[in-house]
Each structure stands twice: as C-alpha cells, then as structure tokens.
Amino acid sequence: MDLLKIGGKEISSRLFLGTGKFASDSVIPDVIRASQAEVVTVALRRVDFDDPQENMLQYINKECILMPNTSGARTAEEAVKIARIARAAGCGNWVKIEVIRDNKYLLPDNYETLKATEILAAEGFAVFPYMSPDLMVARQMRDAGAAAVMPLGSPIGSNRGLKTREMVRILIDEIDLPIIVDAGIGKPSEAAEAMEMGAAAVLVNTAIAVAGDPAAMAGAFSLAVKAGRQGFLAGLGEARPYAEASSPLTGFLRDRD
C-alpha cells in the first residue's frame, strides 16, 4: 500500500483539506467524507462576543489529523505563540506555519517562516511550513527539522493553478522531504498535475469550498489526486519534440514507405 509517512504518522490520503470559506461549516462532514482526507486544517481566532459562532471542531471527524495553521501571524514570534496555544488546546503536534505580511498577494514571508520552523521543530512539533518555492530556503527548512515543505502553486484563494511549476519541480527533485503543494490549486486537473510531478500531497481549500457542490468537488479532487499519484508511480513517458508512431507505418500497400 502506498502510504505517506509524514509527521510521525502514516496516512493513505494525499489530499489535505482546508476548512475555510465554506458557506456553512455544517457541510464540512460531507466534504471530508467525499474527499477522504485524513489531514484537515483549522485556524484559531479570538471569540467575537457580539457574534459567537459554533465550534467548528464538532464538524471534523475525530479520526482526522488536525493541522492548525498560524494564519494571522505576521512574525515568527506570533506564529510560535499560535502553535503553542493550538497544541495546548489538544490539537496534537502538527502545525502549518503561515507567516504573511503582504495583504494583496498573501505571499508567505520565508524568513520569518524559517525562524518559526526552527523554534517549533526544536519543541517537538511536526512543522509544515507554507512557503514560496525557493530551493535554498527549502533546504534550510529541512535542516531546521520541518516535517515537509509546502510551496504555493499560486496565491492563496486565486484558483490559478501551478504557476510556480518549475520551482516546485526543483524542490521535488532536490529536497528529501515530502513536498506538499499548498495554495492556488483551482481544479482537479491541477491537483493531478502536481501529483504526477511527484508531489507527496496537495492541500486544497478554496477550490472545494467555493464550488457549486463542495462535496462533489471534494470527490473529484480525491479521484484526481489518486490518478495523479498512480501516474507518477507508473512512470510517465518522456515528452518529445516530434511524433513517434504508435502503429507500425510500414505496411503492405506499397513496397517502400
């Protein structure tokens, strides 16, 4: 069986699911079921006393691995604080580091993310840094003890697909950690492409959350991730500049071709 060994666990689903932006949290159980995801991300926020909402953890199957993110953090220090709170709240020791200071493109601050990764890995967290795909920083993340690296495909929530394809390919080639493409994947075909390239997993949120039928889209992503993974394992044929006949061209109609 093709299990993904990651963060001290073994999982079979290579589709990680984000839980933001759903029209209602109550659809999340159906979405998780259809996606077959075993890893689910959540965020921490201050309670708004004027608008107390429901506890969203009630919608997440207890067998799922929770991966709290540090969204809202603008510095390593803030990310570390959020991670510690989430662990103390009983979320386990997985954490997605997300340090963002840019509000237009929501691109991660690799430097602060690396600092947070170093601190939290030393504290025994399984650290999943969300980063811009940069080989040198990815190596530093690995050396700092990251459990995986999570390069973005395109800006968060943009549904623009694998714009960073060539850089992600380099990380897959060079970094001996699972590479999880996180952010920007807008269609099942793009998830399949990431998996065909050899990504260990993909993290999808917006594309599923804003779909006309989120549970059906979750099912489509699940199939795409499996197909892409199987394609990768099967060994893709080489791309060539010219045609190479699939049927024999020499025939019996004339003596010479």
Added chain:
Amino acid sequence: MSNVIIKINGKTTEIKEPLTIRGLLEEKGIKPGEIVIQYNGDIIDKNRWPEILLKENDELEILRFVGGG
C-alpha cells in the same frame, strides 16, 4: 464588591468582583466546551476556570477554532 478593569481579547473591560473565568464565560454566554483560554500569557486548563478569580489588570485571551486553509 468592587469593579476592576481587565483586558479581554485586547479590549479593556470593567467587571464586578468576585468573578471567576468560568463565571465570566457564563455571563458572556460562551459555551466552555469550545474554547481555549490564555490567562496572563498561560494556557489554563478547563478544570481550573472555576477557581481563578479575575483581578485588576488581568489579561484574558478567549479563542476558538474556526475554518482555515
């Protein structure tokens, strides 16, 4: 009975003593099963919420899990 000023989620708030963390949550209508409390920088276990009496200049962070990617 006197009033003290504490900070809740970054906002200065006046409360009437004596009030425990648990009492404050009840007053605010927050169900205890769903939240995380940081009290003067430390995360406080649920069992201790009924014991801790809030005092002047205390800082409370009351957090919950929400959807996120």
